[in-house]
Amino acid sequence: MVDGERLPGNAPGATRSAERGSGRGPGLDPEPDPDLLAQFEALLAADDRIEPRDAMPEAYRKTLIRQIAQHAHSEIIGMQPEGNWITRAPSLKRKAILMAKVQDEAGHGLYLYGAAETLGVDRGELLDLLHARKQKYSSIFNYPTISWADVGAIGWLVDGAAITNQVPLCRCSYGPYARAMIRICKEESFHQRQGFDILLTLSNGTPEQHEMAQESVNRWWWPSLMMFGPPDDKSPNSAQSMAWGIKRFSNDELRQKFVDMTVPQAAVLGLTLPDPQLRLNEATGHYEYGNIDWSEFELVVKGYGPCNEQRLAHRIRAHEEGAWVREAAAAYAAKRASRETPEAVA
Amino acid sequence: MSEPSRLWEVFVRGRRGMSHVHAGSLHAADAEMALRNARDVYTRRGEGVSIWVVPSSEISASTPDEKDPFFGPSVDKVYRHPTFYTLPEEVRQM
Numbered sequence: 001m002v003d004g005e006r007l008p009g010n011a012p013g014a015t016r017s018a019e020r021g022s023g024r025g026p027g028l029d030p031e032p033d034p035d036l037l038a039q040f041e042a043l044l045a046a047d048d049r050i051e052p053r054d055a056m057p058e059a060y061r062k063t064l065i066r067q068i069a070q071h072a073h074s075e076i077i078g079m080q081p082e083g084n085w086i087t088r089a090p091s092l093k094r095k096a097i098l099m100a101k102v103q104d105e106a107g108h109g110l111y112l113y114g115a116a117e118t119l120g121v122d123r124g125e126l127l128d129l130l131h132a133r134k135q136k137y138s139s140i141f142n143y144p145t146i147s148w149a150d151v152g153a154i155g156w157l158v159d160g161a162a163i164t165n166q167v168p169l170c171r172c173s174y175g176p177y178a179r180a181m182i183r184i185c186k187e188e189s190f191h192q193r194q195g196f197d198i199l200l201t202l203s204n205g206t207p208e209q210h211e212m213a214q215e216s217v218n219r220w221w222w223p224s225l226m227m228f229g230p231p232d233d234k235s236p237n238s239a240q241s242m243a244w245g246i247k248r249f250s251n252d253e254l255r256q257k258f259v260d261m262t263v264p265q266a267a268v269l270g271l272t273l274p275d276p277q278l279r280l281n282e283a284t285g286h287y288e289y290g291n292i293d294w295s296e297f298e299l300v301v302k303g304y305g306p307c308n309e310q311r312l313a314h315r316i317r318a319h320e321e322g323a324w325v326r327e328a329a330a331a332y333a334a335k336r337a338s339r340e341t342p343e344a345v346a
Numbered sequence: 347m348s349e350p351s352r353l354w355e356v357f358v359r360g361r362r363g364m365s366h367v368h369a370g371s372l373h374a375a376d377a378e379m380a381l382r383n384a385r386d387v388y389t390r391r392g393e394g395v396s397i398w399v400v401p402s403s404e405i406s407a408s409t410p411d412e413k414d415p416f417f418g419p420s421v422d423k424v425y426r427h428p429t430f431y432t433l434p435e436e437v438r439q440m
Contacts, residue, residue, distance in 0.1 A: 053410045103390070110387050114371045117353070123373060180370070187391075329375035330351060336376065 031058060044245055049175040052118040060244055063237075064174050065119050066135070067246065069126045072112035073137035077311050079105045081145040082154060090148060097194055098151060104187050111180040118176045131316050139297065140227050142305030149202055149216035155195015156269075157217070157224040157262070163188045164258040165228065173245030196265070203270045210270075217266070218274040225289070226297045228255040234294075259287045353402040354380040356387075358394035366398050374399075 031037065036055030043050055050056055079102050086102065089095035113123040129135040140158055145151065166188065169181040202213035229235055229251040241247035249257075263280075266273050277290035299305065351373040357366035369388045374380035380399040388394065408416055424430050433440060 051410060053407065100390075103386075107387050107390060110372060111370055117371065183370075326351065326375075329379060333376035333379075 032056070044173055047173075047245070049178065050173050051175045059240075061119050063241065063244070064177065064246065065116055065121055067241075068112055068116040068119075068177055069121075069129070069135050070137060072109045072116060072126070073130045073135060074141065075105050075109035075112060077137040077141045077315060080311055080314055081141055081143070081307075082151055084145050085148060085151050088148070089151075094198070101155070101191055101194060104191065108184045108187070111183055112177075115174075115176040115180045127319065131312070131319065133303070133312070136301070137311075138227060139300040139305060140223050141311060142300050142307045143219070143223055144307050147212050147216055149199065149212040150220070152195045152198030152202065152213065153216040153220040155191050155193075156199055156265070157195075157220045158227070159188055159191040159195060160262060161224045161227045161258050163192060164254050164261070168248035168254075171245075171248060177246075196269070199269050199271065213269070214271050217271050221273050221275070222292065222296075223300075225255055225259070225292055226294075228252075228258070230294065230297075231292075256286055259289055263287050351375050352380075354384070354399045355402050355405060356380075356384040357398040357400070358384075358388055359396035360393060361395055366396065369393075371402060 032055035037057060040050065040054065040056050040060075043054070050060075082098060082105070083102050086095060086098055089098050113126060116126060117123055126135065130137070140161075145154070163185060166181055166185050170178055170185055172178045172181065199213050199217070202209040204210075232238065232250045232252045235251050238247060238250060242250075259278075263273065263278065275290045277288065279288055280286075281288050300308070303309075352375070353371055354374055354377075355371050356369045358369045359366045369384075372380065372383050372387055374383050377399060381397055384397045384399055389397070
């Protein structure tokens with residue numbers, strides 16, 4: 001016989017399992033009992049991992065859901081600016097590579113939605129929150145890709161910044177998130193190298209191609225620095241995330257790491273970075289950079305970037321236009337299930 | 347909105363001679379689609395030669411509650427480990 005739990009598209013209980021969190025939903029629940037919270041603190045103190053069925057403070061769970069969901073949304077929205085160039089990639093080789101990369105971004109989104117679901121939310125709920133503008137994605141994807149060189153700049157700078165952010169997340173205190181990040185980081189290094197390769201080819205090409213690469217880097221440099229978030233003194237939630245072992249380095253530390261890594265690479269590319277104040281401080285061994293225009297960042301975060309409307313509208317349209325596929329798959333599965341167990345139908 | 351699909355846990359055998367290891371989860375309407383999705387999501391770079399998909403709701407798990415002495419019997423029997431026994435020096439290897 002077929003019980004209710006086995007039918008597709010049935011009651012909410014169907015997506016929960018013993019391997020998951022308790023399925024408490026996005027609302028705030030009462031705190032677990034003090035003994036269990038002491039265990040949570042002891043695991044953190046030992047730099048051990050928290051797993052889905054462990055007791056955890058509600059605020060920890062909610063912070064993780066918000067962060068992992070925002071991360072997942074960024075991966076799937078990030079498919080759009082690059083997907084824009086698949087049909088116009090300059091060669092079959094570049095087209096095949098770009099398709100593989102965009103497919104990876106979809107995969108990264110899926111790993112992360114999977115990690116978020118272990119905290120007791122449903123992927124469908126998270127997508128609804130994205131579509132209703134109640135959850136965000138990385139602001140970098142609200143900038144347009146107006147030239148082929150932008151595909152290179154995204155790989156080199158945007159993925160480079162993402163890797164800098166993500167490598168420490170492989171040691172994040174929440175097990176499923178850390179495991180997803182390990183998988184993602186392995187794949188991201190291909191992304192960054194393919195971007196570098198595009199820019200290197202353009203930079204060493206005709207004067208027009210070199211100029212195209214330079215113009216693209218000029219546009220992407222500052223928004224890439226903004227990807228690390230506000231400066232430390234304006235990042236109120238950072239301290240708590242550090243205490244919980246979700247965050248391992250501050251925004252400014254990660255930004256500095258990225259700048260130090262990227263400046264020498266720009267020289268190899270034969271391209272300049274659009275910051276007259278950029279210089280090596282011999283004493284510290286770090287590159288100093290000019291002031292970031294945080295008013296631009298604020299505007300884009302608030303929804304006034306060049307492509308905010310376009311990105312969200314496209315995402316919602318893709319979701320709605322795919323509804324019939326999801327419905328057909330569920331109907332087919334239900335029909336097959338009923339044929340395989342005729343006694344349950346009677 | 348809840349999705350009209352089930353949640354599946356994915357296990358991948360990395361190469362022959364190895365066990366299937368949990369890789370993650372995914373949504374799919376049925377087992378056939380879950381296998382195809384698992385191939386695309388978890389084995390894009392030759393990570394596997396075999397995949398299992400199991401409905402998440404079919405997994406039973408032990409509780410992580412440390413007050414539960416579930417794993418107690420496994421740590422209090424030191425004589426289960428070979429290092430419990432001292433060998434005479436003449437025995438070089440056993």
